[in-house]
Amino acid sequence: MNILYHHRTRGRHVEGVHIRGIVNALRELGHDVAVMSFPGADPEHDHEVPAGGASASAASAGNGRLAGLVTKLPGVVFELCELLYNAVTFVRMSRAWRAAPPRLVYERYSLFLFATVWMARRRGIPIVLEINDSALVERVRPLTMRGLAQRVERWCFHQATGLVFISTYFRDKAAAAYGDIAPSVVSPNAVDLPSFDPSKFDRDALRAARGLSGRAVCGHIGVFAHWHGVDGFVEAIANQLESAPDLALVFVGDGKTLPAVRDLVAARGLSDRVLLPGRVPHNEVASWIACMDYAVLPNSNHYGSPMKLFELMGMGVAVVAPDYAPVAEVIADGHTGWLFPRGDATACVELVLALASRGEECRRVGEAARDYIASERQWRNNAEQLLTLVPAGAAA
Known part of the structure; x- marks a missing residue:
């Protein structure tokens, strides 16, 4: 079946990982997939910016400049640009469909984007929307024209x-707000398991090279931002590390709060116990996870499905995580990870400290986490699930 994957994102970092995961899984199932990206973006070939800061390609750099300029616009102007992008979508889709009509359109849904749904319905082509964002939830960038965004979203979710x-x-939030929405499935994020295979790494050599030999290692992968709670967690546990003398922390990532965390670690004299390597290319993430005995997710949100959770579990590293519903859908407390009451920083720190001396439990739970990922949370599972939404005649 010919499938057109459409998205209006920059296609970088977690977005790019998700796009590549779904596209490659659909191709492995025997489908022909073409990707239509935001002009200048190419998540299939552009890689993350290396640690040295050089761009992966001229196209990626151009995409970054264009998207960076747009995101700095005032709220209402930015949202008007999002609306105007429907005209761009209409022109690009019309050309693509004349050249090679798809049997299915799969779109990573974006606010104010309705052209693809309208065109697919008019031509009788099935269209499936992947919902990672919504006008119903609080976003990093405040939404100015919320009422209009919700009206557009309601129409898209129905059509x-x-x-x-x-x-x-x-899904429950959307159904409560918009009523009888289109048929749906729930697909948390997933992982490319062959890329996150602990047997590919010399764990002892990696730990020795990074000064972690002989220690219990708790890690984290992700953006340093206030809503992820990394800064608060490090500050809270810094006062108690003396109670777990063999514990080392490895927090991989970059973001606004990283400088403050680095200052705190230096001021407390903890640089030998708290490693902060910064952001690393995605293809190096697994090597850092391989050094960990267990991991921590200090905070999340009510609706998100953190990609880092699946990559950690895929490597056989179980996670201490807040009990938000989407996280609890993935982690079985005490079996594939450990849950603490969301918002309870003290409970999180206490659990992390206690696990430092429970190495056998960490190994057992980590193995169960990887088994769960292997059976249910590979990108193939997501691709098979989304295809159940396509009418049988369309896939013929």
């Missing part, structure tokens, strides 16, 4: 052939 939500909470 689409099917909807793929990243969590049950997200």
